[in-house]
Amino acid sequence: MSSTGRPAGSAVPVGGGGAPLLNIANALTVLRLLLVPVFALALLAEDGRDVTWRLVAFVVFALAAFTDRLDGQLARRRGLETWFGALADPIADKALTGTALIGLSVLGLVPWWVTAVIIGRELGVTVLRFVVIRRGVIPASRGGKAKTVAQTVAIGLFVLPLPLLLPGLVTAALVLQWSVMVIALMLTVLTGADYVRKALRG
Template sequence: MTGDIWTLPNALTGLRLLAVPVLGAVLVASGDTSQGRWIALALFLAASLTDVADGWLARRRDQCTDVGALLDPIADKALIATALICLSGLGLVPWWATVLVLAREAAVTVLRFAVLHHGVIPASRGGKLKTATQTTLIVLALVAPGWTQLLDAVVVATVCWTVVTGLDYGAKAAALTRTRPPSLRPAAFPGPDLPR
């Protein structure tokens, strides 16, 4: 971890955070129109690309910072949560799916901070796939809201995988607390490649 917070990766994370209220405003104001959904799609994809870029740049430039490690998952979750809540408000994604996804994300966030004194659990491929399924759901709902059968299938797959990876994270956290004694101070904040 470096001490300098003024880095390009952190700037990209900041831009992603700034994109969240803009995305929400577009969906609330014109999400019921095709033009509004395309604008929202462009914003969502651009913000999602910054998630890929900031982690890659932070590792490549050796610019991993505590601030970036803290803000990166917050920005990711805020982006996904805002999109899902707005899409549910528009009737494009069922509320039960959004509630389950957000409950899992909140539970994992609380659990992650609860076990920091024991260590950090590295990200799994399942967690990365979970993010990919959530992104696919949001993109599909924006691009083709009329494809109800396909959309329903993606909703079920996304929710199931989100819940499964949440349970897996809980099991790993429990194992960590049993095998590692707590340290005197919390472990470093999880970086861009740590549990989501």
């Protein structure tokens, strides 16, 4: 069973539950959307070769990722779940993840095929969310949450200019980055397939 008391994997009806549209959880979601272009500018500044700008990009990315966790917790604990949050939250997540991966690929730090796999999965799941929204939202599974954490950590490690900060440990830095990215890719594919199965099952 899920935390809502419904069978795990079943759709949870979307309703405002009396929560006002203007609330702290939705405000954090909007803030995350606004941070996306700020992050992109910092990441791509000086073609990604400036350590200071890369660190700024990492801080902005970490802050945006933190709001993702915080807005969800606030919405559940304070009963602030709304239709806007149900739709805008995953869009904000995908915007942040997609922007980060595209930026890293533009800089030559992450291969384009990695970006294509992750963004393709995220866009596909987002489309499915809209398709099944009339009968409810499929709650995030443990695997889905683990996928989100793995993607966030992997992207964060690539945004950090580790080879520039630790020139004597370049190999170790690359091994760390790619170890986490491989885990993120595996979880991305597996959880995407599981989400499709749940959506088709209804």
